[in-house]
Amino acid sequence: MPLLQVVLVLIVVGVLLWLVNRFIPMASSIKSILNAVVVIAVVLWLLNIFGLLASLSNIHVGKP
Numbered sequence: 799m800p801l802l803q804v805v806l807v808l809i810v811v812g813v814l815l816w817l818v819n820r821f822i823p824m825a826s827s828i829k830s831i832l833n834a835v836v837v838i839a840v841v842l843w844l845l846n847i848f849g850l851l852a853s854l855s856n857i858h859v860g861k862p
Contacts, residue, residue, distance in 0.1 A: 799847055804844070804847060808840070811836065811840060815832075815833065815836050818832070819832075819833070
């Protein structure tokens, strides 16, 4: 995926999250949870795009 598309997706996600936070009335705790879920999803997506998430599957915890 070209870098320009990654930047555009990040901008669109940021604007959508800002619009939801600004114009949809909801409790602040729900907004915090929503923000955290979106940030975690975007970070995982970025790790997957740059190939860092695939290398984490080689890590084993405990006995193989």
